Amino acid sequence: MAKMMYREAVVSTIAAEMERDPSVVVLGEDVVGGMGTAGGPEAIGGIWSTSTGLFGKFGKDRVIDTPISESAIMGAAAGLALAGKRPIAELMFADFIGVSLDQIWNQIGKFRYMFGGKSKCPAVIRMAYGAGFNAAAQHSQSVHQILTGMPGLKVVMPSTPADVAGLLRQAIRDDDPVIFLEHKALYATSGEVPDGEHLVPFGHARIARAGEDVTIVATGMLLGFCEAVADKLAGEGIGCDVIDLRTTSPLDEEAILDSVEVTGRLVVVDEAPPRCGLATDICSLVANKAFASLKAPPQPVTPPHTPIPFAREMESAYLPSADKIEAAVRKLLDWR
Amino acid sequence: MQLSREALLQAYRQMKVIREFEERLHSEIQTGEIAGFTHLYAGQEAVAVGVCEHLTPADKIISTHRGHGHCLAKGCDVNDMMKEIWGSREGLCRGKGGSMHIADTNVGMLGANGIVGAGAPIAVGAALSNKLDGPDENGKLRVAIAFSGDGACNQGTTFEAMNLAVVTQAPCIFVFENNHYSEHTGVDYAVGTSKDIASRAEAFGMKVWRADGTDFFAVYETMRELLDYVRAGNGPAAVEFDTERFYGHFEGDPQRYRGPGELDRIRETRDCLKAFRASVTGARLLTDADLDALDAEVMDAIEGAVETARAAPRPTAEDVLTDVYVNY
Numbered sequence: 001m002a003k004m005m006y007r008e009a010v011v012s013t014i015a016a017e018m019e020r021d022p023s024v025v026v027l028g029e030d031v032v033g034g035m036g037t038a039g040g041p042e043a044i045g046g047i048w049s050t051s052t053g054l055f056g057k058f059g060k061d062r063v064i065d066t067p068i069s070e071s072a073i074m075g076a077a078a079g080l081a082l083a084g085k086r087p088i089a090e091l092m093f094a095d096f097i098g099v100s101l102d103q104i105w106n107q108i109g110k111f112r113y114m115f116g117g118k119s120k121c122p123a124v125i126r127m128a129y130g131a132g133f134n135a136a137a138q139h140s141q142s143v144h145q146i147l148t149g150m151p152g153l154k155v156v157m158p159s160t161p162a163d164v165a166g167l168l169r170q171a172i173r174d175d176d177p178v179i180f181l182e183h184k185a186l187y188a189t190s191g192e193v194p195d196g197e198h199l200v201p202f203g204h205a206r207i208a209r210a211g212e213d214v215t216i217v218a219t220g221m222l223l224g225f226c227e228a229v230a231d232k233l234a235g236e237g238i239g240c241d242v243i244d245l246r247t248t249s250p251l252d253e254e255a256i257l258d259s260v261e262v263t264g265r266l267v268v269v270d271e272a273p274p275r276c277g278l279a280t281d282i283c284s285l286v287a288n289k290a291f292a293s294l295k296a297p298p299q300p301v302t303p304p305h306t307p308i309p310f311a312r313e314m315e316s317a318y319l320p321s322a323d324k325i326e327a328a329v330r331k332l333l334d335w336r
Numbered sequence: 337m338q339l340s341r342e343a344l345l346q347a348y349r350q351m352k353v354i355r356e357f358e359e360r361l362h363s364e365i366q367t368g369e370i371a372g373f374t375h376l377y378a379g380q381e382a383v384a385v386g387v388c389e390h391l392t393p394a395d396k397i398i399s400t401h402r403g404h405g406h407c408l409a410k411g412c413d414v415n416d417m418m419k420e421i422w423g424s425r426e427g428l429c430r431g432k433g434g435s436m437h438i439a440d441t442n443v444g445m446l447g448a449n450g451i452v453g454a455g456a457p458i459a460v461g462a463a464l465s466n467k468l469d470g471p472d473e474n475g476k477l478r479v480a481i482a483f484s485g486d487g488a489c490n491q492g493t494t495f496e497a498m499n500l501a502v503v504t505q506a507p508c509i510f511v512f513e514n515n516h517y518s519e520h521t522g523v524d525y526a527v528g529t530s531k532d533i534a535s536r537a538e539a540f541g542m543k544v545w546r547a548d549g550t551d552f553f554a555v556y557e558t559m560r561e562l563l564d565y566v567r568a569g570n571g572p573a574a575v576e577f578d579t580e581r582f583y584g585h586f587e588g589d590p591q592r593y594r595g596p597g598e599l600d601r602i603r604e605t606r607d608c609l610k611a612f613r614a615s616v617t618g619a620r621l622l623t624d625a626d627l628d629a630l631d632a633e634v635m636d637a638i639e640g641a642v643e644t645a646r647a648a649p650r651p652t653a654e655d656v657l658t659d660v661y662v663n664y
Contacts, residue, residue, distance in 0.1 A: 072499070075493065079462035080461040080464055083466070084465060107451075115439040117430065118440070
């Protein structure tokens with residue numbers, strides 16, 4: 001086990017997989033950084049420092065610095081994957097999916113099905129998402145609800161450095177396209193990462209806290225808030241079963257339903273907008289398949305249905321917080 | 337340039353297969369037996385064949401909305417394609433793709449596309465893959481070809497792809513088939529660079545060629561030159577072929593935008609198959625009898641493909657759930 005930061009888990013896993021498999025290729029804007037400047041190649045190494053050192057080690061044909069051309073990056077990833085390579089394409093900010101959505105949605109996500117299962121498209125699309133930096137409406141979004149709604153894509157949302165390593169290694173080796181969402185507020189967080197061939201299969205949630213009174217489902221940065229709430233309530237004798245989904249597609253329905261059968265109470269915490277999203281999806285799942293177990297109506301905890309505001313006070317008010325999560329839990333316990 | 341008798345017969349056969357495939361689809365579609373949208377390639381055969389006759393399965397192509405010709409020229413099986421268009425579970429894409437989404441990676445055909453302009457960046461990716469694999473035993477790079485029409489040339493994806501190809505020196509070839517219509521709108525209106533698409537590629541720093549796309553020999557010779565250049569590692573290149581579309585944008589398009597007598601005129605004066613026949617018989621390379629025999633053979637093959645497609649097994653509701661990763 002080695003202690004490392006979330007961002008270090010990204011770059012070390014990519015480097016290890018590039019070492020192991022010559023078909024793994026990295027491409028994206030500024031993944032090398034400094035190309036065509038006086039500072040020269042590797043002056044940057046990715047704006048999130050998630051590709052630092054790869055260019056020097058693997059060269060320009062495997063670490064491809066691209067112009068600012070999101071459609072071309074995603075299209076090139078599609079072409080590389082169809083031609084037998086395993087591209088890892090970086091989108092920098094998840095907010096930019098709109099610029100390249102056709103290539104992600106209509107091309108990469110559909111090739112396998114549309115071509116009758118005879119073609120595979122093993123592309124990994126990495127992107128940084130989430131609020132917490134006061135970067136406002138075009139640089140703070142959580143886009144998993146959009147991408148999870150697209151059949152053909154696998155969607156991964158790690159919350160710990162260990163899961164970054166295990167899920168990213170799995171993603172690179174997967175024969176289907178994988179959207180790999182890294183929360184930008186987590187890049188500098190640290191944790192133990194198992195050495196060597198650490199793999200985390202998709203569709204298997206992690207139980208971050210075990211408890212028998214309330215089920216809390218979350219992903220990414222918000223998981224830490226949920227854990228804090230669980231720890232606090234444990235002092236009062238209230239047990240929270242905190243489920244880290246890890247992947248939203250495939251979704252570990254079993255873990256959610258098994259937990260709700262015991263607790264009878266569900267809180268779903270999500271950073272994406274409330275309408276047609278992950279929180280409503282999971283509330284609906286539980287209402288459909290575990291209605292008899294429920295002691296109270298499922299509670300979504302999400303931002304309001306607005307774009308993300310800029311000012312510190314407004315961003316804090318916008319995001320789900322530990323207080324809001326705790327209030328939702330208490331509301332369920334007090335119900336009737 | 338002198339092509340062998342075998343090469344001439346092969347080129348003619350390929351063009352004729354595409355033509356008859358399309359003519360037959362045109363008449364079958366009237367019966368209502370074929371579902372969905374179909375965009376016919378007839379008229380442009382010299383481009384697909386003049387390009388693809390130079391390629392091996394290691395060379396990749398990305399096709400367009402109007403993809404049947406590219407698929408057939410690149411080596412997709414005619415029966416499997418017909419079955420796909422009929423929607424059979426035995427079709428080339430198991431009935432999941434249909435006319436607009438045919439692919440066969442085994443022959444280097446990486447897909448027709450339902451989205452105009454989507455193919456060019458994908459071709460750059462395939463070219464980067466070939467670049468990474470390095471030259472073949474003869475020191476030549478394998479290439480990837482992006483077929484685009486004059487409609488697709490106005491999409492931002494095409495511009496992004498050309499720039500990325502130049503920046504990365506990808507062995508990618510942009511083949512622009514200018515058939516003068518993007519859907520139902522004329523090139524004079526929609527292409528804002530004096531009707532000239534090749535000059536756009538030139539602006540990105542690429543060497544470009546221009547040729548008559550209804551003349552198989554012009555296409556073939558241009559591509560020979562262009563491929564020598566790209567395979568030698570000089571980076572991407574582009575070519576614009578001036579060609580003709582004998583049918584509408586889609587089957588059922590009433591083509592009210594065509595000028596009086598336009599379709600008859602292009603069929604008479606700009607038909608690549610007629611021009612090929614006149615050229616090879618005039619030069620006494622092949623006889624009318626040689627070509628008539630091939631025509632008969634192709635007609636039988638297409639008849640066989642239609643019969644096979646008509647009799648092929650239909651998909652079931654269970655087939656909806658296969659070939660996607662989540663099993664519901």
